[in-house]
């Protein structure tokens with residue numbers, strides 16, 4: 001017989017988390033950042049922005065783990081405290097939590113404390129409270145009263161310090177004040193300057209305070225960690241794709257008709273680079289779930305380089321697949337080199353020598369075209385090294401900013417300066433190899449399975465994530 005549990009145990013029930021605090025401390029902001037979505041609620045630099053309790057759910061994969069409840073800010077804490085105190089004095093036999101219940105049910109819709117009653121009702125329906133603190137404020141009496149009221153609920157409370165960037169001293173004072181209040185499990189979580197570590201610690205704090213939910217929360221932590229790492233990796237891969245796409249791009253100057261002004265080729269290159277960067281920006285914003293309103297992308301200064309295959313460059317044979325170490329390959333190089341030095345190469349003669357016989361026709365064809373072009377003096381228009389450097393550095397800067405941007409951030413991100421980002425090691429060499437492989441410009445099975453390509457890709461990704 002198929003026996004199914006008809007009731008849910010605590011450990012598989014959803015956890016209800018109320019986000020509470022004084023008005024304008026960043027409660028809605030915290031939820032946006034936790035959800036990684038700017039869509040939730042309304043954020044404003046004004047008191048009383050959130051007027052009703054609003055719910056959001058956090059999932060591990062498709063499994064809902066917890067409900068977050070945004071609540072209106074507490075405004076008149078003193079009036080709330082004295083009302084509760086009066087109730088306490090009247091009903092000495094009631095438990096503190098029963099006093100709160102009595103308060104919450106006894107308030108009418110037109111009562112000046114109705115807003116506060118909504119918060120208390122939600123507190124009573126929740127398993128744990130996140131008490132959001134604007135650390136820029138001193139520990140005023142109103143905050144002490146709020147904490148006293150909340151402790152009556154007998155729910156675990158995690159004080160969350162917001163607005164911490166640049167406020168270290170205030171943070172120390174707040175910690176001391178809360179310790180005096182027997183609250184030690186505090187958390188720093190700046191909703192605007194996001195760090196995944198802070199998010200993880202928030203769930204870990206919940207784990208220690210809510211033992212029955214330990215496993216469910218661990219599932220959430222593991223999922224969020226994996227997901228976060230994947231996001232960062234996808235971002236770095238996308239930027240790498242941009243660099244490869246632009247570095248491998250070339251326009252054959254000789255292919256242009258004399259009727260077309262040289263600036264036309266240049267414009268095409270500029271357009272190509274700018275569009276490629278725009279597309280990358282759009283994808284990065286989508287990966288991190290930001291909208292394109294949040295970043296202002298200044299036009300990249302593209303400068304135009306000319307590039308010619310250097311047949312004598314070390315590693316060139318290898319890059320062209322002639323790395324079998326055979327005498328044939330060596331002969332080919334020597335033959336091509338000598339002929340080029342004496343002023344011209346007859347490719348017919350080179351192939352007649354049979355020097356490349358071992359390399360196979362397809363490799364020869366590939367190699368032969370490059371040599372032919374070199375002999376004819378063909379130059380390719382391409383984005384020069386400084387363009388590629390700027391492109392790399394500002395995309396690295398953007399990636400870092402997006403990885404540390406909370407979804408509560410309201411400012412526009414400008415891309416005109418790039419802090420002090422570093423280029424990957426052997427940057428010039430990497431770019432040179434990419435230039436020699438125009439067929440790597442777009443993804444293909446061949447390209448993606450090429451070990452040489454994979455190494456370059458891995459180096460760029462690691463440099464973008466600062467793993468080198």
Ligand SMILES: Nc1nc2c(ncn2[C@@H]2O[C@H](COP(=O)(O)OP(=O)(O)OP(=O)(O)O)[C@@H](O)[C@H]2O)c(=O)[nH]1
Pocket residue numbers: 022023024025026027028029030042043044045046047048049050051071072073074162163164190191192193408410
């Ligand atoms: N610089 C900075 N600003 C923040 C941070 N958190 C919130 N803000 C700003 O603080 C203001 C209030 O944020 P909200 O999230 O609306 O605050 P709230 O607690 O939900 O406010 P009410 O709903 O009115 O109680 C907004 O202008 C936010 O942009 C932070 O960590 N750093």
Ligand SMILES: [Mg+2]
Pocket residue numbers: 027028029041042043049050070071073
């Ligand atoms: Mg709000």
